[in-house]
Amino acid sequence: MIVITAPTSTIGRILVNDLLADDLLDSGARLRLVARDPQRLDPEVRNHPGVEVVKGSHGDPAVIDQACAGAEAVFWLAPDEPTAPSLQAAYVDFTRPACDAFARHGVQRVVAISALGRGTSLGERAGMVTASLAMCDLIAASGVAFRAVACPSFMHNLLNHAKAIKEKNMFFMMAAPDLKNPTVATRDIAATAARLLLDPSWNGSGQVACLGPENLSPNDMAQIISDVLGTEVGYQQLPGAALKDRLTGFGMSDAMAQGMVDMFDAKNQGLDLAEPRTAESTTPTAFRQWCEEVLKPAVAAA
Numbered sequence: 226m227i228v229i230t231a232p233t234s235t236i237g238r239i240l241v242n243d244l245l246a247d248d249l250l251d252s253g254a255r256l257r258l259v260a261r262d263p264q265r266l267d268p269e270v271r272n273h274p275g276v277e278v279v280k281g282s283h284g285d286p287a288v289i290d291q292a293c294a295g296a297e298a299v300f301w302l303a304p305d306e307p308t309a310p311s312l313q314a315a316y317v318d319f320t321r322p323a324c325d326a327f328a329r330h331g332v333q334r335v336v337a338i339s340a341l342g343r344g345t346s347l348g349e350r351a352g353m354v355t356a357s358l359a360m361c362d363l364i365a366a367s368g369v370a371f372r373a374v375a376c377p378s379f380m381h382n383l384l385n386h387a388k389a390i391k392e393k394n395m396f397f398m399m400a401a402p403d404l405k406n407p408t409v410a411t412r413d414i415a416a417t418a419a420r421l422l423l424d425p426s427w428n429g430s431g432q433v434a435c436l437g438p439e440n441l442s443p444n445d446m447a448q449i450i451s452d453v454l455g456t457e458v459g460y461q462q463l464p465g466a467a468l469k470d471r472l473t474g475f476g477m478s479d480a481m482a483q484g485m486v487d488m489f490d491a492k493n494q495g496l497d498l499a500e501p502r503t504a505e506s507t508t509p510t511a512f513r514q515w516c517e518e519v520l521k522p523a524v525a526a527a
């Protein structure tokens with residue numbers, strides 16, 4: 226039994242489809258999905274014979290306890306809860322009941338989504354990233370075999386800018402315009418998580434980085450987006466204070482908005498460049514391909 230938390234997330238949806246497409250279900254393995262609202266799952270997934278659904282939040286002790294009974298492996302994704310009172314509450318406290326359940330039910334393997342920055346001084350003052358790394362430490366301390374899928378910023382984040390790209394031919398982030406950083410497609414993160422969940426041979430704790438195939442600056446991205454959309458699209462860097470105002474204006478708590486600013490500040494100082502690029506950490510989906518397949522239709526629909 227493999228438990229999938231946040232199966233309605235961007236990564237979780239792809240992961241569930243990848244696992245259902247694999248022949249694991251032929252060998253008798255099953256998936257248990259933990260969803261607050263099972264109606265948000267695709268009907269083919271919800272009604273699949275190899276799938277069980279546990280209704281509720283995976284941060285709820287009773288829900289995650291029920292989900293972990295008899296489970297061999299767990300996929301863990303802590304939501305970026307925008308109204309959380311603190312980063313500790315959003316990532317570490319949210320994960321604590323699960324760690325108790327992993328130990329209580331003898332779960333063997335946990336694979337979690339996290340961020341780059343482990344082992345760096347920048348990672349100790351990087352807002353959301355620091356909290357995510359603390360979450361991973363908590364999971365590893367529960368005694369399970371553990372792998373963090375360590376990610377740079379997702380290509381997917383640009384979907385939040387589809388309307389601005391369509392209406393203003395611009396996108397706005399806090400990232401330094403010429404700093405080349407890795408960026409990764411969620412499909413490649415999900416593929417890495419699926420591989421780890423299906424492989425019983427690893428143990429101990431560690432991380433597997435997913436760096437995409439190349440490092441790109443926001444200005445590089447603007448050039449690629451312009452090529453793909455066939456119209457000039459520019460990039461403008463937002464100061465941290467302006468980003469924070471914008472996020473709190475959308476209803477984000479002060480703590481989460483500050484966590485976002487601190488994270489981008491650390492990224493601008495090289496947080497995402499410490500992890501060496503290797504054949505294993507280089508994931509296949511190029512930014513141009515992602516723009517053609519995902520961003521272009523999203524901008525058209527915005």
Ligand SMILES: NC(=O)c1ccc[n+]([C@@H]2O[C@H](COP(=O)([O-])OP(=O)(O)OC[C@H]3O[C@@H](n4cnc5c(N)ncnc54)[C@H](OP(=O)(O)O)[C@@H]3O)[C@@H](O)[C@H]2O)c1
Binds near residue numbers: 304379411
């Ligand atoms: N974006 C980045 O650049 C980046 C980089 C590195 C790491 N990460 C990490 O990646 C993760 C986000 O992945 P994603 O983009 O795939 O997620 P996502 O699409 O934002 O989905 C969030 C999921 O969390 C669920 N959820 C929200 N609040 C919940 C709650 N209180 N209890 C239970 N479930 C709740 C939502 O489900 P329902 O609403 O359907 O219940 C949804 O399935 C975060 O842990 C983030 O820190 C992100």
